[in-house]
Amino acid sequence: MKLNVVPARTGISWVKLGIRTFLRQPLALAGLFFMYMAVVLVISFVPVIGPLVGGMLVPAATLGLMAATAEASAGKFPMPTVLVSAFRAGRQRARSMLVLGLVYASGSLLATWLGSQFADPAPLSAATDPRVDVSTLVTLVLHTPLFLMFWHAPALVHWHGVTPAKSLFFSTVACWRNMGALTVYSLVWMGVFLLAGIVITLIGGLAGGASAARAVMMPAALLMAAMFSTSIWFTFRDSFSADPQPDAAPGPASPATDEDLR
Template sequence: MSVPPEAAPAPRIVVADVPASRGASWLGGGFAIFRAQPMAWIALSISFLVVLLAVAFIPFIGPAISGFLEPVFFASFALAAHKQLAGEKLEVTDLFLGFRSNVRTLVNLGAILLLLRIGIAFLMGAMGFPSMFESPEKMTPEDVANALDGKLWILAFGFLTVALVTAAAWFAPALIAFHGMSTSHALRWSLYAMVSNPGALAVYFLAIFLMFIVAFIPWGLGLLVALPTLFASTYVAYRNVFETPPPAAPAPTAPP
């Protein structure tokens, strides 16, 4: 167990240093949660995609709002998994559990992550990555290949940077939902958890990547399993890495 230096006294949590192999079990735990109530999780996942897509189509501000709300929904999935493991039945309305408390903090987290992604995109452009989306309907595969010639390293840099930002903030929605942390405090703890468990997170994200490759093979039908498994696994990972320390042992009583 390890605690970051100068940690605030509340919430009383510690970060577990887990082995790299544990990352795969997080995804397995997510699948176990999905398998217990599969139809409910499929309904939650489809509803999430429909809501996010509908919001994204709002002119001008839609994509930004979708980015702001993403952590709110991820908090909802963690809360839904917690509710299920407590023995309760899930409902489609559980998709909005994250809106019931700390929603402003979660939206702030979404705004920060969106700004970071936009900043990475601008940085890639400054490094020479071509803008291919101004008139994509006019571009042929040959045009795309020519535009990317010698620029794939910038694409790899952007992908890696976004992945690191995502990993650093992966636990933040659950920390806000379950511990009432501020946005900065949740990001600090989430980043510390990533630094403490790089192997487990690397295995976890590799397992997610492989799962989605397999999910797309049967005409994408595997996404009905992959998406709920991913969403539920966020709670499993959080529970495994962040543990509430046991209460201090009572002081021994003086002999009579």
């Protein structure tokens, strides 16, 4: 396994490739994303153990969406079974994925609990309080290291057979070394989401006012989130290179180029 350091402009290619691949298989990729969201949300509502189990499934489900993107990028139609790819690559890798899930769930619950300690015991309504929700802000800040650790970790376990501890370390190092590309990637996606929100608001306003805009905002936001999730595969594919694994989906290829976008 080799870490690739890519130029900052590669972040733009990741966004383009994600959008292009999603538009090739919109029904399949959106359906898989909604399926993943539905399963995790339903499990999270189970009393006591729900949040922990739901969090444990996040790394495996993220890997499933990446595997679906890899198949769509190769011209294949991703089937629902691709979501459980993490548990079809052998007992050792399945066990490693569950370990990752336990670490992620524990870290996420801890970050959420710490953030809740900053909550205002008597908050004003969102309509009358212009201040930033400190609790939410702290929770997001505390989740940032967790996101970096797990950005590539599930894929490293699945496609490279890396141990959970090493996958978390290598993911953090890869994100740090390619921070320029990831920063551009994040900024471009922020711009895409903002532009989509403006367009939806304008169309909704012309079609039926604010109520119509609000009615389509949530479905549109979920579709954009599905499109974003599609692009994550390319950030991994270009950050690591290795010989393809015989028992897994297509592994990382060469870094994205303009040729990939044609």
